[in-house]
Amino acid sequence: EIVLTQSPDFQSVTPKEKVTITCRASQSIGSSLHWYQQKPDQSPKLLIKYASQSISGVPSRFSGSGSGTDFTLTINSLEAEDAAAYYCHQSSSLPYTFGQGTKLEIK
Amino acid sequence: EVQLVQSGAEVKKPGESLKISCKGSGYSFTSYWIGWVRQMPGKGLEWMGIIYPGDSDTRYSPSFQGQVTISADKSISTAYLQWSSLKASDTAMYYCVRRAVGATSYFDYWGQGTLVTVSS
Numbered sequence: 246e247i248v249l250t251q252s253p254d255f256q257s258v259t260p261k262e263k264v265t266i267t268c269r270a271s272q273s274i275g276s277s278l279h280w281y282q283q284k285p286d287q288s289p290k291l292l293i294k295y296a297s298q299s300i301s302g303v304p305s306r307f308s309g310s311g312s313g314t315d316f317t318l319t320i321n322s323l324e325a326e327d328a329a330a331y332y333c334h335q336s337s338s339l340p341y342t343f344g345q346g347t348k349l350e351i352k
Numbered sequence: 353e354v355q356l357v358q359s360g361a362e363v364k365k366p367g368e369s370l371k372i373s374c375k376g377s378g379y380s381f382t383s384y385w386i387g388w389v390r391q392m393p394g395k396g397l398e399w400m401g402i403i404y405p406g407d408s409d410t411r412y413s414p415s416f417q418g419q420v421t422i423s424a425d426k427s428i429s430t431a432y433l434q435w436s437s438l439k440a441s442d443t444a445m446y447y448c449v450r451r452a453v454g455a456t457s458y459f460d461y462w463g464q465g466t467l468v469t470v471s472s
Contacts, residue, residue, distance in 0.1 A: 246414070275456075277456040279458040279459075281397075281459075283397075288447055288462040288463065288464055288465055289397065289447070289459075289462055290462070291458060291459065291460055294452075294458045295458070330396075332396065332397055334397075334399075334458065334459070336451075336456045336457055336458060337456055339411055339413075340399060340411075340412075340413040340414060340415070341387075341399040341402075341413075342399060343396060343397040343398065343399065344396075345396050346396040346397070
């Protein structure tokens with residue numbers, strides 16, 4: 246099973262700040278890494294697919310990068326509405342797995 | 353419009369059985385894999401398993417193999433997750449998800465979630 250480790254687990258940030266969340270895989274997964282955002286009491290929502298591909302309707306301040314074992318989700322100019330938990334997910338091999346999540350708090 | 357609509361919240365006692373559902377609409381139900389994801393209270397996401405409604409091919413996470421059964425009825429575009437004997441530790445929110453086309457693909461649509469509470 247491929248283990249995904251996110252960092253940090255929690256971050257308190259101010260609006261307009263730039264945020265970087267990392268996801269490290271226990272073995273190479275190519276670009277089969279996706280990011281989701283889950284706001285309180287909502288279902289998760291797809292943010293980035295295949296490490297760096299944007300999703301229609303997702304604000305352009307969200308971007309992704311990386312390949313192999315190291316991946317990054319970047320949020321430029323954070324907005325109050327970005328308060329949420331963020332999860333990475335690998336689909337390279339079964340069983341699919343998720344990172345443990347990163348909770349963003351807006352100061 | 354693609355939609356995954358799940359059945360309502362359930363409150364059950366330990367040892368009882370349960371089957372929750374996920375109805376797909378707005379797309380060809382038999383052409384996309386449908387998966388299930390567990391989220392225990394205050395915790396992260398866990399992938400449980402996935403089914404291809406076209407031929408009922410099913411794969412499970414080792415963590416959930418033997419603990420739950422995933423099935424689908426393509427005649428009514430509905431996938432199911434069932435337990436034969438619930439435990440308190442099954443208390444969680446359960447999401448159904450559609451996997452986009454491609455074996456290494458992402459979950460492009462999520463259901464609204466079904467909250468299962470198991471308590472004596």
